[in-house]
Amino acid sequence: MTGAPEGGQPGPDRAGQVRGYVADVRAALTDLSPDVVDELLDGLEADLLEQSAESTAPLRDVLGPPALLAAELRESAGMPVPSAPGAGGWIGPLGVVAGRVAREGAGVWWVVRGLSLGAVAAYFVQSDFREPLQWAHWVEDLLLPVLVALVVVILSVVVGRRGWLDSVQPRTARWGLRSIEVLTVLVLAPAAAAGLLRGVLLPPDLVVLVNGAEPVAVPAVAPAPRPMQLGDEGVWFLGEPVVNLFAYGPDGSPLEGVRLVDDRGRLIQLGPGGFIADRPDMPGARVFYHPGPDPALPFGVFPLSEILVPASGGLAPGEVPTPAPLPRESVVPLSGAGAP
Amino acid sequence: MERSQLLKGVLDLAVLAVLRRGDGYGYDVVRRLRLAGLEGVGEASVYGTLRRLYSSGLLSSYVVASDEGPHRKYYGLTPAGRSAMVDQAATWGAFARTLDGLVNGADTSLPEQATARATEVVEAGA
Numbered sequence: 001m002t003g004a005p006e007g008g009q010p011g012p013d014r015a016g017q018v019r020g021y022v023a024d025v026r027a028a029l030t031d032l033s034p035d036v037v038d039e040l041l042d043g044l045e046a047d048l049l050e051q052s053a054e055s056t057a058p059l060r061d062v063l064g065p066p067a068l069l070a071a072e073l074r075e076s077a078g079m080p081v082p083s084a085p086g087a088g089g090w091i092g093p094l095g096v097v098a099g100r101v102a103r104e105g106a107g108v109w110w111v112v113r114g115l116s117l118g119a120v121a122a123y124f125v126q127s128d129f130r131e132p133l134q135w136a137h138w139v140e141d142l143l144l145p146v147l148v149a150l151v152v153v154i155l156s157v158v159v160g161r162r163g164w165l166d167s168v169q170p171r172t173a174r175w176g177l178r179s180i181e182v183l184t185v186l187v188l189a190p191a192a193a194a195g196l197l198r199g200v201l202l203p204p205d206l207v208v209l210v211n212g213a214e215p216v217a218v219p220a221v222a223p224a225p226r227p228m229q230l231g232d233e234g235v236w237f238l239g240e241p242v243v244n245l246f247a248y249g250p251d252g253s254p255l256e257g258v259r260l261v262d263d264r265g266r267l268i269q270l271g272p273g274g275f276i277a278d279r280p281d282m283p284g285a286r287v288f289y290h291p292g293p294d295p296a297l298p299f300g301v302f303p304l305s306e307i308l309v310p311a312s313g314g315l316a317p318g319e320v321p322t323p324a325p326l327p328r329e330s331v332v333p334l335s336g337a338g339a340p
Numbered sequence: 341m342e343r344s345q346l347l348k349g350v351l352d353l354a355v356l357a358v359l360r361r362g363d364g365y366g367y368d369v370v371r372r373l374r375l376a377g378l379e380g381v382g383e384a385s386v387y388g389t390l391r392r393l394y395s396s397g398l399l400s401s402y403v404v405a406s407d408e409g410p411h412r413k414y415y416g417l418t419p420a421g422r423s424a425m426v427d428q429a430a431t432w433g434a435f436a437r438t439l440d441g442l443v444n445g446a447d448t449s450l451p452e453q454a455t456a457r458a459t460e461v462v463e464a465g466a
Contacts, residue, residue: 015409040391043413046406047366051383069384076351076388078395 017059018049024066025073032079033160040077107160113181114156116189118149123192235270243270243277243289244324245302252333254326258302269300279306281327288321343380353432354378355389356417356425359399363416366390390415398424 022045029037048063055062063069075081122145235242245268247258260268270289279287286309305321347354358364358372366387373381393399398421405411417425 039395040388043366043403043411044387045410046412047370047383047387049409050367051370072382072384073388073391076385076392078388078392 014052014059015049018045018052021048021059021063021066025070028067028070029074032074036079040073040079044073107157110157110160111153112185113160114153115149116185117156118152119189119192120184121152122146122149235268241270241277243279243287244304244306245270246324246327247302248328248331250334252330254303254330256303259300260302267300270304281325285309287324289324344382347378347381348385350432351381351385351389352393353425353428354381355386355393356398356421356428359415359417360422360425363414365404365412365414369415393421397421 022041025044026037026041029040032040052059052062060066071081235245245258245260247255247260249255262268277287277289279285288307288309289304303324303326306324307321354373354376355369358369358376361372364372367383369390370381370383370386373386390399394401394415398418399415400418401413401415403411403413
C-alpha cells in the first residue's frame with residue numbers, strides 16, 4: 001500500500017470548499033440513480049482534497065468546473081451521458097431540474113410498480129380469493145395481503161435504486177422485463193385490486209334465501225343494527241324497539257299465524273320486509289327475522305321466524321328460517337277460558 | 341500525435357499495472373501513473389476508470405477512515421483483475437511489436453515493390 005498524502009494537511013476552509021465542490025458534482029449527476037452516484041462519489045472528496053492541496057490557487061482553477069469533472073467521471077466510469085447538459089451554460093439549471101424530475105419520477109414509478117405487483121401477490125395470498133371478502137378473516141384477507149404488498153413495494157424501490165433492471169443483459173431480456181412491468185401496472189393490477197376490494201368497491205354480494213317460490217335477497221355483509229328512531233317502521237315498547245311479537249290465546253297457549261292491525265286498519269310490521277336486529281336474549285347475536293318458510297305469508301305474520309346471522313355477516317344460500325323460541329311457554333289463562 | 345488519445349486506449353491496463361504493485365486510492369493512482377511517465381493522465385478519468393473496473397469485478401475496494409478528513413477508498417486487484425492484466429499486457433505487447441515493426445521495419449505494403457522483389461527472387465533462383 002502506498003500513498004501518504006502530499007502537499008500537507010489542507011485547512012478547514014479548503015475542506016469545506018471541496019465538500020461544496022463534490023455537492024456540485026453530485027448535482028450534475030442527478031439523472032443517475034442515487035446508488036450509482038453514491039458509488040461514483042465514494043472516496044472522491046478525499047481524492048480532491050489531496051489533489052487540491054498541492055496548489056494554493058482557487059479550488060475551481062485547480063479542479064476545473066464541477067460539471068466537467070462529472071462528465072469525465074461518468075464517461076470513464078462507463079455511465080450513460082445525458083442528452084441535455086446537466087450543468088453549465090444557461091440550460092444548466094434546467095438540466096439539473098429535468099434530471100431531478102426524471103429521478104423523482106422514477107421513484108414514483110418504482111412505488112407504482114411495487115403497488116401493482118404487490119396487489120397481484122396480495123390477491124393470491126388471500127385465504128380464498130374466490131369467496132366474498134369476509135371481514136371476520138381480516139388477518140388473512142386484509143393484514144397479510146397488505147404486508148405482502150408492502151414488502152413488494154420495498155423490493156421494487158430497492159431494485160430501482162440499485163438499477164438492477166438497467167443492468168440486465170441481453171437487451172431483449174431487459175425489454176421483456178420492462179414489458180411485464182407495464183402489463184402488470186396497466187392490466188393485472190387493476191384486476192387484482194378490484195378482486196382485493198370486492199365487497200368494498202363492488203356492490204355487496206347478495207345471498208338468496210330460497211323461500212319457496214319467492215327468493216329473498218339479503219346483503220352478504222349485513223348492515224349494523226341501530227336503535228329504532230321515531231319515524232322508523234316498527235313497534236316500540238318502553239322505549240325499545242320490538243323485534244318480534246308472540247300472541248297467546250285465551251287459554252294461555254301460544255298462537256301462530258297471527259296478524260295484527262292498528263286502529264286505522266293497517267297491518268303491523270316490525271321492519272321493512274325481512275330485517276336484521278339484535279336478539280334481546282342473546283347478547284351480541286344478530287338475527288334475520290323472516291315471516292317464515294311459507295312464501296304466501298306477508299311480512300307481518302307473527303311470531304316471525306329467524307335465522308341466526310353468523311359473525312362473518314353472510315347468510316348461507318338456502319338457509320331455512322326456523323321458528324323463534326318462545327319467550328314464554330304460556331301465559332296465565334284468562335278467567336273462564338276453556339270453561340264449558 | 342495526441343498522447344491523451346493514446347492513453348485513453350490503454351488506461352485500463354495502466355491502472356491495473358499500477359495496482360499490481362500495491363493497493364491505492366484515486367489520487368494515489370494518479371500520482372503513481374504520473375511518476376511512471378504518464379504526465380497527461382486526467383484525474384477524473386482515473387477516478388472513473390477505477391470505479392468501472394471495480395464494477396466489472398477486476399478490482400476490490402475497501403474504505404480507510406480518517407480522523408482528520410473524509411475517508412479514503414482504496415482499490416486492489418482481484419484474481420480476475422490479475423488475469424485481465426496479463427491478457428491485456430499480452431495484447432498490448434503484440435500490438436506494440438506490430439506497430440514497431442511497421443514503423444521501423446521495411447515497407448512491404450506497396451504492391452509494385454512486392455512484385456518487383458518477387459521477380460528478383462525468381463530470376464536469382466533460375
